[in-house]
Amino acid sequence: MSCPNCFTGSVLEGEPTGVISEIDGAYFASCPSDGNPDSKRAIILLTDAFGLKLQNSKILADQFAQHLKCDVWVPDFFAGKPPVTVEQMRSLPDRAGIKFGFWDVLVFIARVLPSAPSLLITNRSSVVDGRTVSFVQKLQERKKYDNIGVIGYCFGGGIAARVGATTSMFNSIVLVHPSPPTDDHLKAIKAPTAWSMPEEDMGGISPARLEEIKRFYATRKGKDTYVDYEIKVYKGLRCVRFCLSFTRWKN
Structure with missing residues (x-):
C-alpha cells in the first residue's frame, strides 16, 4: 500500500557504519563490541x-544495534528496485493539524503514478512478503538466532503484520505507521505487538480504525487468545515522518 507520506520525509544526518551482506544484499549492523558476543537475538x-x-534505514539499524546490543538486519525486499526514489522525496505537511489541500493531492497523484507499476505489480504484497520470508529462512540457516524481533516502518509495517500473521518467525513485532492490517491478520498474530502511531496517519490508519484495533486487543484480555500489546500515539506527529526541526520529538 502507498500513502502520501511514502513520498515525503527528511534524510537523516550521518553515514551508515554497517555492511551489505551476502544474504540477499541485506544491510547488516553488527552487535557492538561492548555487547554480548554470544547473543542469539537479532x-x-x-x-x-x-x-x-x-x-x-541503515542509520536507524546502526543506532538500534548500538542501543539494543544485538545484530540488526535490513533486508532488501525490493530486490534493488524500490518503488520510490530518493529524488521523489519532497516535504508535505510534517505535523498534525496542517491540512493536505487539493493541490497537494494533485501533486501526490503526479508523483505516485511513476511508482504505481512497481507498487501494484513488481513489489505487490505477495512478492515482498515472499522475499522477506525467504530472507529470514536463509538468515536462520546461517545464524540460528533464538529470538528475532521485527520493526516495520510504513510499507515494511504491512509486511511485518502479514508475515507475523502467517508464520511464527518473529518473537516480537513493532509496527510504526504500518500499512493497515486486516482483522484476519490481527487475529492471527501470536507475537507481542507494539504500535507506534502518529496523531494523524493520512492514507493509513484513521483514528476510528485505531480505536477499533484497541478494542480488539482489549476484548481478548483474560482469554487464551490474548497477546501482549502496546499502542502509543505520538501527539503532534504526522505519519511518523516528521520534520527534523520539530525538536519535541527529534530525540
Whole structure:
C-alpha cells in the first residue's frame, strides 16, 4: 500500500557504519563490541517504500544495534528496485493539524503514478512478503538466532503484520505507521505487538480504525487468545515522518 507520506520525509544526518551482506544484499549492523558476543537475538528492520536506497534505514539499524546490543538486519525486499526514489522525496505537511489541500493531492497523484507499476505489480504484497520470508529462512540457516524481533516502518509495517500473521518467525513485532492490517491478520498474530502511531496517519490508519484495533486487543484480555500489546500515539506527529526541526520529538 502507498500513502502520501511514502513520498515525503527528511534524510537523516550521518553515514551508515554497517555492511551489505551476502544474504540477499541485506544491510547488516553488527552487535557492538561492548555487547554480548554470544547473543542469539537479532532485530530485522523492514523499511518504508524508499528501501535501502535511502540511508535512513541503515542509520536507524546502526543506532538500534548500538542501543539494543544485538545484530540488526535490513533486508532488501525490493530486490534493488524500490518503488520510490530518493529524488521523489519532497516535504508535505510534517505535523498534525496542517491540512493536505487539493493541490497537494494533485501533486501526490503526479508523483505516485511513476511508482504505481512497481507498487501494484513488481513489489505487490505477495512478492515482498515472499522475499522477506525467504530472507529470514536463509538468515536462520546461517545464524540460528533464538529470538528475532521485527520493526516495520510504513510499507515494511504491512509486511511485518502479514508475515507475523502467517508464520511464527518473529518473537516480537513493532509496527510504526504500518500499512493497515486486516482483522484476519490481527487475529492471527501470536507475537507481542507494539504500535507506534502518529496523531494523524493520512492514507493509513484513521483514528476510528485505531480505536477499533484497541478494542480488539482489549476484548481478548483474560482469554487464551490474548497477546501482549502496546499502542502509543505520538501527539503532534504526522505519519511518523516528521520534520527534523520539530525538536519535541527529534530525540
